[in-house]
Amino acid sequence: MGLMLSLAGRLAGRSAVLTRLAGRLVAHELRHLKGKPVERQLLVYELPETQLALANDLRVVDTLLSDRAGTFPKAAALERLLRPLVGGGVFGQPGGDAVKQARRVFLRALARVPEQRVTGVARELTRTYLADWQRRGQPVAIPSELSRLTIDIVSEATLGGRFTAAEGQRFVELFFAYHQRANPVLLLLGGQAPAVQQALVEGMGLAAIGAEMRALIRQRFLLPLLEERPSAEGAPFAAALLEAAAVGLGAECSLAKDEARQTAMLDEIAVMLLAGHETTASVLSWLLWELADAPQEQDAAARVIAAASGGEELQADADIDRQQAAAGADKAVARQLGALTHEALRLYPPIAFLLRETTEAVSFRERPICAGGFVVVSPWTIQRHRALWPEPDRFDPGRWLASEPPAASAERLAMIPFGYGPRVCPGKRFAELEMQAILSELLGSRQLARSRGRAPNPLGTLTSRPDYDFRLQITPRGVG
Numbered sequence: 001m002g003l004m005l006s007l008a009g010r011l012a013g014r015s016a017v018l019t020r021l022a023g024r025l026v027a028h029e030l031r032h033l034k035g036k037p038v039e040r041q042l043l044v045y046e047l048p049e050t051q052l053a054l055a056n057d058l059r060v061v062d063t064l065l066s067d068r069a070g071t072f073p074k075a076a077a078l079e080r081l082l083r084p085l086v087g088g089g090v091f092g093q094p095g096g097d098a099v100k101q102a103r104r105v106f107l108r109a110l111a112r113v114p115e116q117r118v119t120g121v122a123r124e125l126t127r128t129y130l131a132d133w134q135r136r137g138q139p140v141a142i143p144s145e146l147s148r149l150t151i152d153i154v155s156e157a158t159l160g161g162r163f164t165a166a167e168g169q170r171f172v173e174l175f176f177a178y179h180q181r182a183n184p185v186l187l188l189l190g191g192q193a194p195a196v197q198q199a200l201v202e203g204m205g206l207a208a209i210g211a212e213m214r215a216l217i218r219q220r221f222l223l224p225l226l227e228e229r230p231s232a233e234g235a236p237f238a239a240a241l242l243e244a245a246a247v248g249l250g251a252e253c254s255l256a257k258d259e260a261r262q263t264a265m266l267d268e269i270a271v272m273l274l275a276g277h278e279t280t281a282s283v284l285s286w287l288l289w290e291l292a293d294a295p296q297e298q299d300a301a302a303r304v305i306a307a308a309s310g311g312e313e314l315q316a317d318a319d320i321d322r323q324q325a326a327a328g329a330d331k332a333v334a335r336q337l338g339a340l341t342h343e344a345l346r347l348y349p350p351i352a353f354l355l356r357e358t359t360e361a362v363s364f365r366e367r368p369i370c371a372g373g374f375v376v377v378s379p380w381t382i383q384r385h386r387a388l389w390p391e392p393d394r395f396d397p398g399r400w401l402a403s404e405p406p407a408a409s410a411e412r413l414a415m416i417p418f419g420y421g422p423r424v425c426p427g428k429r430f431a432e433l434e435m436q437a438i439l440s441e442l443l444g445s446r447q448l449a450r451s452r453g454r455a456p457n458p459l460g461t462l463t464s465r466p467d468y469d470f471r472l473q474i475t476p477r478g479v480g
């Protein structure tokens with residue numbers, strides 16, 4: 001891996017073509033993060049101008065993400081990569097008071113979205129997509145269809161609106177192209193000077209893709225918000241963002257005329273749409289890929305879902321025993337589907353690398369790391385670490401259903417798909433409810449099988465989404 005990184009470092013930035021080639025080399029390496037080297041407690045690479053460390057030692061992870069999080073902000077390289085898309089939105093920002101404030105606004109806005117709304121919207125839209133797939137009668141392109149579905153869910157639940165089908169399709173294509181090109185490791189290799197980094201980002205060709213995506217978001221979501229003030233019921237997240245953005249504006253200056261605040265709103269809506277859909281779509285895509293080869297897991301899920309929906313019908317005039325039985329059946333569904341999502345999040349954490357920078361010289365496990373160095377915590381390597389997980393590369397939802405929970409779950413940091421510490425994912429609860437709702441509709445009524453085509457690989461750039469739009473056969477349960 002060290003050799004490949006140094007070769008990529010030499011190619012990056014020479015021209016747009018060589019930058020893309022270097023990007024492919026790095027992504028190839030990151031796809032195959034297995035084996036002893038990446039399991040070391042601390043692995044330090046010497047880069048052309050600085051150092052890059054990968055930490056698997058959970059005490060070091062705690063220090064980086066939580067205990068001394070202020071000393072290790074998100075790397076500025078991330079901000080540069082994401083700026084064409086999310087502008088100054090919270091996800092890409094290194095840290096400090098501005099991030100604390102932005103997270104407060106974001107969390108407050110998200111807390112206004114009732115849980116029943118997330119579940120209701122996710123269930124209804126999943127049913128619509130299932131009917132559409134059935135009408136088409138062909139194997140379903142899973143990653144792109146799940147991306148469209150999860151964008152629809154997150155936008156409908158929080159902003160009270162959706163892209164048209166054509167816009168949604170275009171948005172998904174653009175985002176996939178963005179992913180293929182945006183490679184944080186290339187920026188780390190390319191040298192620290194801002195001008196060099198800027199040239200690298202330009203070489204990746206992100207500006208045009210980002211601008212088109214922002215134009216779609218502006219047209220479909222921001223402008224209608226500014227024109228017709230959204231209600232807190234119809235668009236809870238948007239209403240809360242508008243309130244926050246309007247604070248401090250005098251009567252003589254309306255939000256519709258204040259460009260800076262409009263841009264800030266657009267940035268946060270972009271973060272919400274992007275962080276809120278891609279991760280969920282990625283992990284569910286991997287889960288469906290695995291389930292398509294595990295009919296017994298599909299049957300087990302379908303059985304508990306059927307038992308619970310029978311319980312629901314009884315509830316209207318049910319006596320206490322029956323109501324208790326129905327509540328028990330709901331819990332059984334949550335447990336069974338929870339085991340599936342946990343195992344998919346363990347094996348395929350959508351954000352495989354949490355990239356941080358050192359603001360001062362530090363020493364971990366007696367290895368000095370210079371100020372301005374990079375440290376990576378990888379949920380991917382930790383959650384597949386042999387010292388923590390038996391048979392770590394095997395898809396085995398049963399490990400979460402056994403009477404004894406997995407030994408690794410005693411370690412707080414052995415399972416960190418949503419990150420940890422002050423930058424932990426604020427959308428965790430949203431994602432959990434959404435995934436349960438989608439799976440419950442899908443696995444309750446359909447069965448999945450693989451069709452022809454190679455196994456997907458993780459893309460190995462910004463996220464670990466599958467590297468191509470693989471297809472699965474989805475047919476009504478009990479048929480064909």
Ligand code: HEM
Pocket residue numbers: 074090091092093103106154271272275276277279280283349350351353354355416417418419420422423424425426427428430431
């Ligand atoms: C399975 C689904 C999801 C996973 C695995 C996931 C994972 C993560 C992780 C690991 C981070 C932290 C990155 C870091 O520390 O460098 C993060 C941040 C974030 N996530 Fe999620 N996420 C998911 C779904 C969502 C959803 C549904 C939303 C919104 C509704 C969301 C909104 C955000 C935002 C806004 C941040 C940035 C927070 C900050 O910058 O401080 N995520 N997510």
